[in-house]
Amino acid sequence: MTSVVTAGGISVTIRGAVVDEGETVLDRLVSDGVPGSLASRRAKLWGPDAAPLAARRLGWLDLPETSRSLRDRLAGLSVEARAAGLDRIVLAASGGAALAAEAMCRTAGAELIVLDTTDPHEVSGVLAGDLARTLVVVVGESVEADALHRVFGRAFAEAGLGGADLARRFVVVAEEGSGLARAAGEAGHPLVPAEPDVDGRFGALGARSLVAAALAGVDVDALLDEASGLAAALRQPYDNPALALGAALGSSALGVRDKLVIADHGSGLAGLAGWAEQLVAGAMGKDGRGLLPVVVESVDAPGFELAGDLRRVILGRRPDEPGAGREAGVSVAGPLGAQFLLWEYAVAVACRVIGVNPFDAPDVRESRESTAALLRSEEGAAPTVVRRPPELVEGAVEVHAPEDALGGARTLAEALETLVADVPDGGYLAVLAYLDRSGDAAAAGLRPLLARLGGTARRHPAPVTFGWGPRYLHAAGQYHKGGPPNGAFLQITGAVTDDVPVPGRPYSLGELQLAQAFGDLRVLRSLGRPAVRLHLRDRAEGLAQLAAALA
Known part of the structure; x- marks a missing residue:
C-alpha cells in the first residue's frame, strides 16, 4: 500500500x-x-507542563512571513560588506542555526565557512585564510560562539585593525537585551535582533540562520517563498x-x-x-x-x-x-x-x-555543566583534565575504557569488535569525533566501516551514527542522554599540535575541546552507557590505523 x-x-x-x-x-x-491548534499556536498541545515554554517557542510557525521584515536590514549589511571588500563570510554559531545556514549555502552553491567547533586545528586553518576579506557572523551565546568571537577579535587586532574597522568585521545576531546584544552595542558591532519566540532548533527560517546565508549570497526571499507555499496547507x-x-x-x-x-x-x-x-x-x-x-x-x-x-x-x-x-x-x-x-x-x-516537550533540552544541560566544572579553575589557572593511562596502545592509537570493558582485547581490531558486539540489543553505536572536520575528514569514513563490521560481529546488526564534536552535543547529544538507554559510544579525540589561546579566558581551544569531550563522556558513563575513548597521538596516522583495523 x-x-x-x-x-x-x-x-x-x-x-x-x-x-x-x-x-x-x-x-x-x-x-x-491538532492542525488547527498548532496553526493557532496553542501551547498546551504538549501538555500542561510543557505549556509555559511552548508559549515562548512557537514563533517559527510565522517565520515564512515575519522574516521578510529582515529584507532591508540584510540588503544593507550585504551592500556594506561588499563595499568594504568583505566577501569571505565565517559563521560562529552552534546547533540548528549553524546547520540550517550551512544547508542553505551548500544547496545554493554559496561559500560560507561554518565554525561550530572548538578544534584548534580547524580554527587555525580558517584563521590562516584571507583575513582582509573576512566578516564574522556571531550567533548566540554558546561557549563555542563566545570563544570564536574572542579568537577572531584578537586575530583582526593583530592584523592591524582597530576602532570602526575592527567593529564592522563582526555582525552579531542576538535577542535584544541579552548580554551579547549589549556587548555588541558597546563594541560597535552591527546587531540583527533574533526572534525572542524562536530557538535555534526550530528557527531555520529565522534571523539566526538567514543573516549569514544572506551575507554569503543566498536568496533568502526565495527560501521564504518556498516555505510560504506550504504554510497554507498546515491548517488542513x-x-x-x-x-x-x-x-x-x-x-x-x-x-x-x-x-x-x-x-x-x-x-x-x-x-x-x-x-x-x-x-x-x-x-x-x-x-x-x-x-x-x-x-x-x-x-x-x-x-x-x-x-x-x-x-x-x-x-x-x-x-x-x-x-x-x-x-x-x-x-x-x-x-x-x-x-x-x-x-x-x-x-x-x-x-x-x-508525549514529550519538543522545545526543551534537559540533557544537553548535563554535558554543558560537566564541561563547565572541568573548566573551572582557581586564580585564573588553566583547567586541567585528569588523564588515566590507556588500557591499550597500538601505534598512534590509545584505547581508554572502564576496567574490563574491552573483554580482554589485545589489539585495536579486537577492541573495536568487542565494542560493536556489546551494543545493547535494539540499540545503536554512536561515533563522536572531536577532530577537524576539514583536516580530519577521513574520520567520517569510520561510520560505514563500523556498520559493515556490525554486520559480521553481531547476529542483529546495530545502526551506527556519526557526529562531529562538539556539534553533536547540540543535536543528537540530547537523545544520547535522554532517549532510550540503549546506546554505546565510541569517542575519538586527537593530539593538538598547534593550540589557540582564547583571549580573556583561562583556557585554550584545545583545552576547551578536551573538556567538552571529557564532560560528555563523564555524563554518558554516569548513566551506565558503554563508552570507549580512542585518542590519536597522531591524527592522520591514527585514522589510517583505524580504517585498516576495521577493513
Whole structure:
C-alpha cells in the first residue's frame, strides 16, 4: 500500500506497513484538532507542563512571513560588506542555526565557512585564510560562539585593525537585551535582533540562520517563498504533508521502529539531512523516548538496508521515480525552504504523539555543566583534565575504557569488535569525533566501516551514527542522554599540535575541546552507557590505523 500527500511543493510518500500505522495516528491527530491548534499556536498541545515554554517557542510557525521584515536590514549589511571588500563570510554559531545556514549555502552553491567547533586545528586553518576579506557572523551565546568571537577579535587586532574597522568585521545576531546584544552595542558591532519566540532548533527560517546565508549570497526571499507555499496547507486536516509525516514519525517512535535511517538520493539539498538529524534527535529524544536519526551516505551505504527497528526516509525521491531506495518507508521531496517548515511541523506533531516537550533540552544541560566544572579553575589557572593511562596502545592509537570493558582485547581490531558486539540489543553505536572536520575528514569514513563490521560481529546488526564534536552535543547529544538507554559510544579525540589561546579566558581551544569531550563522556558513563575513548597521538596516522583495523 502507498499513500502520497502533496501540497505546497512538497510530496510525502509513505509505503508499506507505515501507511496503516501512520493512518491510525493521523486519524487521532485530526479528531483532536491538532492542525488547527498548532496553526493557532496553542501551547498546551504538549501538555500542561510543557505549556509555559511552548508559549515562548512557537514563533517559527510565522517565520515564512515575519522574516521578510529582515529584507532591508540584510540588503544593507550585504551592500556594506561588499563595499568594504568583505566577501569571505565565517559563521560562529552552534546547533540548528549553524546547520540550517550551512544547508542553505551548500544547496545554493554559496561559500560560507561554518565554525561550530572548538578544534584548534580547524580554527587555525580558517584563521590562516584571507583575513582582509573576512566578516564574522556571531550567533548566540554558546561557549563555542563566545570563544570564536574572542579568537577572531584578537586575530583582526593583530592584523592591524582597530576602532570602526575592527567593529564592522563582526555582525552579531542576538535577542535584544541579552548580554551579547549589549556587548555588541558597546563594541560597535552591527546587531540583527533574533526572534525572542524562536530557538535555534526550530528557527531555520529565522534571523539566526538567514543573516549569514544572506551575507554569503543566498536568496533568502526565495527560501521564504518556498516555505510560504506550504504554510497554507498546515491548517488542513488532510492533504497536509507535514501532518502525514509527523504521524509517520510519531507512530514509529511509539512502536518498535525507533531508529530513522535518512539517506539523500538526488535531492540536491546538501546538508538537509544533517539539519533534520539535529531537529529529530534533539526535539524527540527525552524522557526515555524518541526517534534516533541515522544519517547514511547513500541508499547503497552500509546500514541503510537494516531491517527490524528501523524506519527509512529518502530525501529527494518522488513517488513516480524508479530506482534504488523505492522500497523506503517514507520518501520526501520538495524545495529547501518548504522542507525546513515541513520537518519542524512534523517533529512538533510527532512530539505530541509520543508525549514529550519538543522545545526543551534537559540533557544537553548535563554535558554543558560537566564541561563547565572541568573548566573551572582557581586564580585564573588553566583547567586541567585528569588523564588515566590507556588500557591499550597500538601505534598512534590509545584505547581508554572502564576496567574490563574491552573483554580482554589485545589489539585495536579486537577492541573495536568487542565494542560493536556489546551494543545493547535494539540499540545503536554512536561515533563522536572531536577532530577537524576539514583536516580530519577521513574520520567520517569510520561510520560505514563500523556498520559493515556490525554486520559480521553481531547476529542483529546495530545502526551506527556519526557526529562531529562538539556539534553533536547540540543535536543528537540530547537523545544520547535522554532517549532510550540503549546506546554505546565510541569517542575519538586527537593530539593538538598547534593550540589557540582564547583571549580573556583561562583556557585554550584545545583545552576547551578536551573538556567538552571529557564532560560528555563523564555524563554518558554516569548513566551506565558503554563508552570507549580512542585518542590519536597522531591524527592522520591514527585514522589510517583505524580504517585498516576495521577493513
